[in-house]
Amino acid sequence: MILVTGGAGFIGANFVLDWLRQTDEPVLNLDKLTYAGNPENLASLQGDSRYVFVKGDIGDSSLVEKLLTQYAPRAVLNFAAESHVDRSIHGPEDFIQTNVVGTMRLLQSVRSYWQGLPESERADFRFLHVSTDEVYGSLSPTDAAFTETNKLEPNSPYSASKAASDHLVRAWLHTYGLPVLTTNCSNNYGPLHFPEKLIPLLIVNALAGKPLPVYGDGLQVRDWLYVKDHCSAIRRVLAAGKVGEVYNVGGWNEKPNIEIVHTVCSLLDELRPRSDGALYKTQVTYVQDRPGHDRRYAIDAGKIERELGWKPAETFDSGIRKTVQWYLDNPDWVAHVQSGAYREWVQTNYTRRS
Numbered sequence: 001m002i003l004v005t006g007g008a009g010f011i012g013a014n015f016v017l018d019w020l021r022q023t024d025e026p027v028l029n030l031d032k033l034t035y036a037g038n039p040e041n042l043a044s045l046q047g048d049s050r051y052v053f054v055k056g057d058i059g060d061s062s063l064v065e066k067l068l069t070q071y072a073p074r075a076v077l078n079f080a081a082e083s084h085v086d087r088s089i090h091g092p093e094d095f096i097q098t099n100v101v102g103t104m105r106l107l108q109s110v111r112s113y114w115q116g117l118p119e120s121e122r123a124d125f126r127f128l129h130v131s132t133d134e135v136y137g138s139l140s141p142t143d144a145a146f147t148e149t150n151k152l153e154p155n156s157p158y159s160a161s162k163a164a165s166d167h168l169v170r171a172w173l174h175t176y177g178l179p180v181l182t183t184n185c186s187n188n189y190g191p192l193h194f195p196e197k198l199i200p201l202l203i204v205n206a207l208a209g210k211p212l213p214v215y216g217d218g219l220q221v222r223d224w225l226y227v228k229d230h231c232s233a234i235r236r237v238l239a240a241g242k243v244g245e246v247y248n249v250g251g252w253n254e255k256p257n258i259e260i261v262h263t264v265c266s267l268l269d270e271l272r273p274r275s276d277g278a279l280y281k282t283q284v285t286y287v288q289d290r291p292g293h294d295r296r297y298a299i300d301a302g303k304i305e306r307e308l309g310w311k312p313a314e315t316f317d318s319g320i321r322k323t324v325q326w327y328l329d330n331p332d333w334v335a336h337v338q339s340g341a342y343r344e345w346v347q348t349n350y351t352r353r354s
């Protein structure tokens with residue numbers, strides 16, 4: 001069995017679903033079910049004996065230790081985090097609690113479990129930490145893409161808390177010998193993405209006839225990776241990654257935000273044209289920029305390709321078309337996640353920008 005933390009969120013849920021499509025190895029999913037955790041993402045697994053869900057916090061050491069003893073996983077994959085930069089600007093506290101304190105407590109619980117394993121199981125055990133390219137900071141237009149040897153220079157409370165967690169993971173290897181792996185991935189997109197992040201927000205706002213908010217000049221650059229490709233990279237690193245190594249994961253898809261906005265609008269014009277015949281891009285609204293907004297992220301995914309033979313399967317064109325189609329096909333999912341709490345966030349983040 002494997003233990004996945006944060007498996008009810010966007011990437012974690014895609015990972016659990018893909019994992020159980022490919023193997024019969026059971027999954028224990030420990031998730032606190034914050035605003036970003038949605039059990040509906042995993043509703044198709046109801047009654048599946050290979051799947052166990054436990055609601056709980058990675059920082060609850062007694063719960064985590066009990067689960068580790070009871071289920072004896074061969075690996076722990078840590079997806080659990082507070083993950084949204086704008087929320088980290090409004091309220092950094094939760095980010096420090098989960099991403100830093102929570103990761104430290106999880107590492108301690110796992111270390112204690114791992115130390116009690118028989119020798120052969122100890123050698124094969126893995127702790128895989130899922131992190132982000134944002135820990136490397138911001139690039140100028142001419143800088144080379146991030147490699148695994150770049151310094152960590154985080155600029156937002158979110159990326160600072162993730163960088164801290166990356167350091168902790170490294171320290172638990174060097175100090176205690178815990179067999180860890182770290183992945184630093186670029187911006188994901190795809191099904192089940194919570195509509196506070198750019199791509200799903202654009203789709204749901206466009207369909208609702210609402211403004212499409214572009215921060216600043218819209219020329220910030222991100223590297224985009226289809227979520228299922230991220231999941232395949234994590235499976236590959238878990239299976240073949242070298243203990244203690246860091247692997248950058250990216251889609252070789254650097255795009256300015258405004259291009260993403262126009263692509264989503266064009267796809268919607270084709271797949272669900274507006275009833276008044278107008279183009280969706282007429283809904284684009286430039287709004288006040290994010291404080292400390294990183295200008296450019298770019299991932300050099302050469303190491304994982306050379307050493308582990310991993311490459312993304314989707315191009316941006318194929319991945320974004322699938323994504324837009326998924327949101328068109330799943331209006332109920334969208335309606336359910338747009339709860340009262342979601343509306344409050346939209347109010348908090350966008351009212352002062354307009």
Ligand code: NAD
Nearest residue numbers: 006008009010011032033034036037057058080081083188
């Ligand atoms: P998400 O916000 O959609 O999901 C996070 C999940 O973690 C939620 O289900 C939430 O309930 C759970 N969680 C939060 N605090 C918890 C706690 N204390 N204990 C247990 N569960 C808790 O995030 P995501 O986009 O799926 O990201 C998953 C991981 O991947 C994060 O570590 C994030 O930093 C990293 N990452 C995300 C991206 C991206 O583009 N989304 C890119 C690179 C890396």
Ligand code: TYD
Nearest residue numbers: 085187196197198199213214215220222257
């Ligand atoms: P986001 O999806 O929040 O991911 P991240 O900040 O982790 O990269 O944002 C992606 C980019 O889109 C980022 O440069 C901020 C920008 N953005 C907007 O222009 N408008 C929005 O409403 C949001 C949410 C993001």
